[in-house]
Amino acid sequence: MKPLHIEENALGAPQGSFQALKLPTGVTLTGQPTARQIELLSPAALAFVAALERAFGPRREALLERRVRIQERLDAGERPDFLEETRGARLGEWTVQPVPADLQNRRVEITGPVDRKMIINALNSPAQVFMADFEDSTSPTFANLLDGQVNLFDAVRRTIEFDHPTSGKSYRLNEHTATLMVRPRGWHMVERHVQVDGRSISAALFDFGLFFFHNAHELIARGSGPYFYLPKLESHHEARLWNEVFVHAQAALGIPTGTIKATVLIETILAAFEMDEILFELREHSAGLNCGRWDYIFSFIKKFKSHEAFVLPDRGAVGMDQPFLNAYSRLLVQTCHHRGVHAIGGMAAQIPVKDDEAKNAAALARVARDKRREALNGHDGTWIAHPGLFETAHAEFQRVLGDAPHQIDAPRPWRHIDAHHLLELPSGPLTEAGLRTNLSVGVRYVAAWLDGMGCVPIEGLMEDAATAEISRTQLWQQVRHGAFLDDGRRVNVELLRAVLRDELAALARDLGPARFESGRFKQAADLFEQLVTAEELEDFLTLVAYEQIN
DSSP, X not given: OOOOOOOOOTTOXXXXXXXXXXXXXXXXXXXXXXXXXXXXXXXXXXXXXXXHHHHHHHHHHHHHHHHHHHHHHHHTTOOOOOOSTTHHHHHSOOOOOOOOGGGSOOSEEEEEOOOXXXXXXXXXXXXXXXXXESSTTSOOOHHHHHHHHHHHHHHHTTOOEEEOTTTOOEEEOOSSOOEEEEEOOOTTOEEEEEEETTEEEEHHHHHHHHHHHHHHHHHHHTTOOOEEEEOOOXXXXXXXXXXXXXXXXXXXXXXXXXXXXXXXXXXXXXXXXXXXXXXXXXXXXXXEEEEOHHHHHHHHHHHTTTOGGGOOOOGGGOOTTSHHHHHHHHHHHHHHHHTTOOEEEEEEOBOOOTTOHHHHHHHHHHHHHHHHHHHHHTOSEEEESSGGGHHHHHHHHHHHHTTOSOOTTSOOOOOOOOHXXXXXXXXXXXXXXXXXXXXXXXXXXXXHHHTTOOOEEETTEEEOHHHHHHHHHHHHHHHHHTOBOTTSOBOOHHHHHHHHHHHHHHHHHHHOHHHHHHTTHHHHHHHHHHHHSOSSOOSOHHHHHHHHXX
16 A cells, blocks of 8 residues: 555644545544554545445444334344245245355364454464454454554555564564454444544444455455455344445445355344345355354343343353254254355354463363364354464364365255244353352453453453353343342342452452552443443443443
8 A cells, every 4th residue: 555645734733643634525533543544544445435334324224223123022022033024035945156265164263353463373373264353352442443454454465564562572474374354343333433424434334344445456366355254133134234235345346246255143143043034135245154152142131131031041051052052053054054155163262271281171172072063063164262272173173074175065964943942041050150250251351341452361261242241131131130049049239239349359359459450440340330230231332331432
């Protein structure tokens, strides 16, 4: 990219300020960008994302309003089911277009935030795919988002470098790197630093549009393509909107329709009933579906929040061996393979445990069991959060797939899965330990998120917004319905606040007074307590917390 020439304006705005940047009509920006960030916020790039917002922003807002109406029906007792009006798409014999060569083998995919060191390490890892995440593992400060776009711009061109400021260690790309995919933020979020015609732009369109505008042609020239993950869709209508965005974006840049490939995360309970339809809407651009298990559990709690029967057991007890999650995994595989496309498994949230061989061995054993189950269920690949898990995950898929890049065409018994299977309630205890874990994880994660970190190792697990959402909604659900712990105590606001005080005191002891006071733990605790004791359940933790980082 040629450096953008920025001159001082008549008011004397300094070089590198938005005030000095010539903006397209109707576009306003706030913040203090660096020179590199301004290069990406070129007038042409901003005109491109503004055109996306004008064309598709109103539809996005209408679909969000549709979510509200559906939630009202669920609160009133309606239960989701497969749609009668789309029966033709489910029963029809059609397949999606073939995926490119560099997306044929997706045995192990590594995910993580868009910081510079993470991108280099992930691309250098032996994983077949790296998903650079603007969503659940990135705290959406404007600096993080713009730095992420700069980092990916450099990564696509293989010029990305990083020298650690304290250790002096240098990070450079290897000759062979993983295939890059990018996850923009979901339809529900906005980017407040960018307004089009006086309204904040869709965060999804901003993240997608800026990356696509700058990198699509370069990726194609290098033998790859613009590949994406689409988060938190709740219906095929929302998939249709993404497809129309793709068609528009490709036409605007003179790129053939179907060049974009996107994997949809099935991470809401409503989307599980529309997998065929979602693939159908994206059939020119689909790269398959993924079991976004943590957000799926969060969605299960949120959608049935008003009903006491849906109170879930401890977070640790809600694993993929639970019938409703196992059914979801199998249905996803059957749907994808019927349509000739990849079915990707869920995240292994464990991270290697340093200096404790026994705990590390136990963590790797849990990963192995989880990946063995996915491979045997028929998944073509899986997610990890740390390079240290690659060998364990890869070995389980190698054992099942052998030398095949995937198992789309492998014969497999068909199992009938209906609404009952997808809604079967999990079993397990509700304990004080689980209550404490939810409070501790929630506060520690929110504190890090407010401080600009969206992906945080806590007690041997890599926590992100999805896992924090499970903790938040479980606590709200337990207080709302007065759930009983296994020792007979009822969960109420008083108990929750007492346990929260204990957990904060323990955290202060563990970290030491100076570190505790310098962090944002008290602010996080206040926010988390407010959310889990509120009369109404907020849709997303990140929407509320976004107000406090911007």
